[in-house]
Amino acid sequence: MGNIQGLYPKSNKSKVSFLKELTLEEDPMFIALTETHLATNVKDSEIGITNYTLYRADREGRSHGGVMVYLRHDLAAHTKTLLSHSNGVIELLALHITNINLIIVNCYRPPQCNLESFSKALEKLNEVLETTPHAMTDVIICGDFNFPFICWPDGRSSGGTLEDQAQAKLLLEIADKLFLNQHIMEPTRRNNILDLFFTNNQESVSNCRSEKTIFSDHNIVYINTTYIKSKTPQDSMTPPNMTPFASFNFFSQKVDWDQLQQDLRKIDWKLALQGSDPNTTLNTLLRILLEVCTAYVPRKSNKKDRRYSIPRDRKILMRKRANLNLKLVNSTNETQRLIISSKIEDIEQKIKHSHEEQRRTEEHQAIENIRHNPKFFYSYCKKFLKTKSQIGPLVTEQDTITDAPKETCQMLAHQYNSVFSIPKTQPSSTRRPRT
Template sequence: MASHVEEKRQSGRLFPFIAITETWLKSYYSDAQLPIPGYSVTRCDRSKRNGGGVLLYSLSSLPVSVTESYDDGICQGLCNIYPSAKLLVAVIYRPPDASLSSFSKLLDQVGHAIETHADNDYDLFITGDFNLPHIDWETLEVRSGGTSESNLSAQRLLNFMSTYLLSQMVNVPTRGNNILDMVLCNNNRLVLDVMTEPTDLSDHDMVNVLLSFDPGVLEDAQASYLDASNFRSLDFNRADFSELNKVFSGIDGKELRDSGTFEEFPAKFIKKLQTVCLKNVPKKRPPSGKPKLYNSLRRRKSKLKIHLSAATCAGDAVRIKHLEDEIGLVSYKEAIIHHLEQGEQRAVERIKFNPKYFFSYAKSFSKVKHTISTLLNDNEELVTDRKELANILQKQFSSVYSDLNCPDTSAPTFTVPPILNDETEPVLTPDLIEEAISEIRLDSAPGPDGIPAILLKRCAANLSIPVHLLWSESMSSGIVPTSTSWVTFLRFSRRAVDVRRATTGR
């Protein structure tokens, strides 16, 4: 096994987990006899008879906080909790002759581990050899042909999957024509592909599951305002712009320009802005506490409990019933908010290593436009037939388009505005640039350079000077800086030219 893993690792593949069933191990075999470099071992051996047993290798970088195992001499199973990756991974072995009672106790043990140790935002992976070939995974029904114990165990597994919202990911046979080895998961977005391949180690095929993330290298999601190296970490709503303007007025744009090449000037100027702002603008404060709606519900619930206590002392049964219903309704709303918060937090935590999950979560809140169900025809009658609906829409769309071949069609008449001669270089002044900046909305998104609109507007008088310097030198030299910061400067300059055209007609 170690050589197989090493071979796959050299080919660029890495297995965060390796689950093995029917290990045939006994207690006198130590974990030191089962080493795979870079992995830790968790196992559950069958103690009362030969055969059976399960084993789970996991990357050493994934610490295990809790391990629970089950062995009744028939079925075996183990569950590991990986808090750093928020994962529960379980391995199960159910022999073909296992009774319903033994299998049910094993599933109960796994369910207890889920409910005790795995929060709602944990991902569940349950794999192993179930030996239940008579489940139709297309319809989730138990086919005839098996023993009564096998059929009942199959139905028990389907009920277990329904309880914990699990899906079976293996859709190809793993032994002969039967799917005996399964992978159950509560988040199918984490599984990109499932493949099987024969192996000399067993008469069962080896199941390879390709995950959409690597649990061994998870990184904590970090809000952009916590990045201290950009403008977004600063709270410009609390900035002292009079002080900022004093500092900016002391910056010599020409000296900054002469300190390097023209191409380097935009980036240097942006860096200078960042340095000044990081010293003079307060940092954003991470949000703390509960949302306003949650606090409102909490206060209302507290008041209702005070009224309920008073009504109880007065013995007012009708009032008590009414207040209890109100408290129950508030508690229900709190539970809904808590559930939504957990889902949102889960999506945010996965945005880096599993963006598909985040965007699927966001898409679930989008509004879906419904198809047109009824329209009024020319006789003011409701129409529901699809063909008639299509004809009405076609008639309406056709009525708003002109026929280009119609002899009555004439060219539109309007006054042609004055056009600036391309051969004439526009005369741009810092005042025009400042006027163009003033027309930017305060809540406009920043450009590629990241300069906030509020900073540009509040400090337009000082920032318009380097923009003018850029424009003037660019027009005289014919050189356009390649820095992305130029995009913003050029936009303001062109806007200023538009303002000049409108005011002077040139």
């Protein structure tokens, strides 16, 4: 979790890529971000992460602000949005993961916030939380609250304006009411604890650390919890397009499109497909297309599909970064800590440069292919314009989740059959004559 200080700014679009690779390395349950600076002109497809569902509450009426949560797909299948709120000053997002009975609240309260706006936002949150049995429901409230004058862990106020102290009191009253404890004890921006993490299940949190990063002026906060691990690990997820055609390189300049189209036009499709049941028709169609593609489309190289893996150079850098962060946590020597922090910053600069260089290369390739292979260009552009909706995981009648292809098909077929009805035909006497 943390304040991202603009998730997708024009000046630095490598933040999303960095988060994607963190999810591949860490497989977090969720990522909570504040100050996303998003608006309707930024599509979900531009900031999406594979195997995670995106929930966002953008600031309304003004720029900046905003909160969002990336939630792992296996949990999103059981999740309801309880609150998505912005009053132009405060943003709140509340999600209920029903299968583990956990409510996650993400909040952004800016500096110099007025009491009325914060009070009204907390009233909405109270309304949501009062509808759940708190004694049985786990609650996490996290976000950037900008209360540097609160001393933790006791929650005493030391400084701050009277209005800020009044707002801090409202937050602490909710914490006392729900038996929430705050777990972040290390500075999250310079020497201040601005980002907070409350929970009413103290045993669910086993570790909390704050790490500096070049991707924001706030630290990244890692929270280890005892909640369920992924039921659909990323390395076992079935990549899309696993058909016989996935082995063909349709982006190659060696594809003989003219001859391919001529061969397809010569086929008597009516004769080839007539008198067959749907499965036989589909198999015949695929067989013919496969034969034509085999003749005129080159195969892809036998390299492993790397769409879901981190390039080797960045994987090495990220491992070095993780090892240095571990040394930083365990080090008590201030001089040594400064040296380690400098090394971490240098590694993150290299990671950022690698992401930017990869993006430039992909954009250049797409532009170069506009004339002779427009399919390559449009496929590159389309991934930033449309979110790919994953089918599943689905919740079974036994309240378990499944992503098995056969079971998913059977569940969808059962659902469609249960709501299917024969269309009513219009009486012939009322039909209008054709013109």
